[in-house]
Amino acid sequence: MVTLDLQSLIIRFREYLQNKGLSYTPQRRVIFEYLCKERSHFNTEELIASLREKRLKVSRATVYRTLGHLEDAGFLRQVALNSTQIHYEFIANTKHHEHVVCESCGSIIEFSDPQLEERIEAVAAKHNVSITRHNVQIFGICRRCREQVKT
Amino acid sequence: MVTLDLQSLIIRFREYLQNKGLSYTPQRRVIFEYLCKERSHFNTEELIASLREKRLKVSRATVYRTLGHLEDAGFLRQVALNSTQIHYEFIANTKHHEHVVCESCGSIIEFSDPQLEERIEAVAAKHNVSITRHNVQIFGICRRCREQVKT
DNA sequence: CAATATTTGAGATCTAATCTCAAATATATA
DNA sequence: TATATATTTGAGATTAGATCTCAAATATTG
Incomplete structure (x- = not known):
């Protein structure tokens, strides 16, 4: 919806x-x-x-x-x-999501992971911070780029 | 250690x-x-x-x-x-940690949450990305700032 | 319709980051 | 040790993103 x-x-x-x-x-x-x-x-x-x-x-x-x-x-x-x-x-x-970024080709993969979101809520609650926004970025090398290097 | x-x-x-x-x-x-x-x-x-x-x-x-x-x-x-x-x-x-940032006073709280780290690993694995680094930021208003506004 | 408030755009300004290149240092080689 | 070669530095120029300024344009209100 x-x-x-x-x-x-x-x-x-x-x-x-x-x-x-x-x-x-x-x-x-x-x-x-x-x-x-x-x-x-x-x-x-x-x-x-x-x-x-x-x-x-x-x-x-x-x-x-x-x-x-x-x-x-x-x-x-x-x-x-x-x-x-x-x-x-x-x-x-769009529905809420986070990002995986390939440091080699710059491509962006969107993902959403409810368990990860849960942990973020939990951490904010634990530190008594009323959360306004959050960000998760994962940087790495995607499969395609790893394979190209091998060649 | x-x-x-x-x-x-x-x-x-x-x-x-x-x-x-x-x-x-x-x-x-x-x-x-x-x-x-x-x-x-x-x-x-x-x-x-x-x-x-x-x-x-x-x-x-x-x-x-x-x-x-x-x-x-x-x-x-x-x-x-x-x-x-x-x-x-x-x-x-220092040991690995992430950040909670208060958008009002700018204070930074460091935290580490193994379950959250686990999810990040899992997500990277799922998308077949070999992870090089990651970042989690939680932005919000800390307790102290919330209380000051009330006054 | 006049008075008031808001918004815009052109360009100046600010700030972070990077680049350039000659001079200074460091390293390797004979 | 002297010489050649490579690396590193610093001053300042350049670039790029973001913000600011202020008069003119536009919108809103009474």
């Missing part, structure tokens, strides 16, 4: 904006719809380049600002796949 | 350097000893500032280069505590 429908995502976004006294401007619409349709993982510069390619004119500053709002609103999640760039993923229409 | 002794750490570092055909220069020594003695978590700019304060003269470029070697050698581990800076921790003398 996952919300994939664009219209209902837009409604959720508009509600969020309204609650904050913000308006649903054309720029915010462009960015939001683009992300809903096209993207799962991305970093901001990639996104800016893609928008530019499609002649969707939104300034760099507005993109950064809008991503901040989308993160606050819970549509985006920062994932720590790489250390010198903010990397996001759109989460409103 | 943890190696805390500076001398044996230095020996390990020198062995690593030797194997790679690199030399144990005064600059590398300064950085390494400083990290062994003073630091657990740090980012590179902080480290550069600290060295400068202590009048330990090593250029920025050399610090960045040396940290790269130390990471390769397994003395440092990148931890994803913050998205726009590389954050390291010195791991040669």
Whole structure:
């Protein structure tokens, strides 16, 4: 039962904006719809380049600002796949998952593991921290890359 | 049974350097000893500032280069505590652990949870990835910060 | 419709990280 | 030991991502 429908995502976004006294401007619409349709993982510069390619004119500053709002609103999640760039993923229409990253080819495998999630909850509870988000990254070499090295 | 002794750490570092055909220069020594003695978590700019304060003269470029070697050698581990800076921790003398970060006060709680580690191994195995490193970050609000807000 | 508040965009600024290349050091070789 | 060779360093330039500034444009409110 996952919300994939664009219209209902837009409604959720508009509600969020309204609650904050913000308006649903054309720029915010462009960015939001683009992300809903096209993207799962991305970093901001990639996104800016893609928008530019499609002649969707939104300034760099507005993109950064809008991503901040989308993160606050819970549509985006920062994932720590790489250390010198903010990397996001759109989460409103996918189920929660973590990442395995191949350090050789950069490919990303998504996984979800309920037992792992349980442990994370347990750890947070044990330290009396009310959890807002979490991240798990596993880095390694994927099978394909291991096989290529052998050759 | 943890190696805390500076001398044996230095020996390990020198062995690593030797194997790679690199030399144990005064600059590398300064950085390494400083990290062994003073630091657990740090980012590179902080480290550069600290060295400068202590009048330990090593250029920025050399610090960045040396940290790269130390990471390769397994003395440092990148931890994803913050998205726009590389954050390291010195791991040669501590046991493996993960982090809970308070988003309000920035305090860091270290924890280790064998069951969680087990799940990570299991996931990597399932996807046939030979694991090189992993990271778990839990973000939230610590008890102290929650209590302060109430007031 | 006027007054007020919000948002945008262009470009400046900041910061982290990397690169460049000549000078300094270190190492190997004769 | 002298010479040749390779490595390392440091100062500063460069790059890249992110943020800031502020006037102009747009939206909202009374």
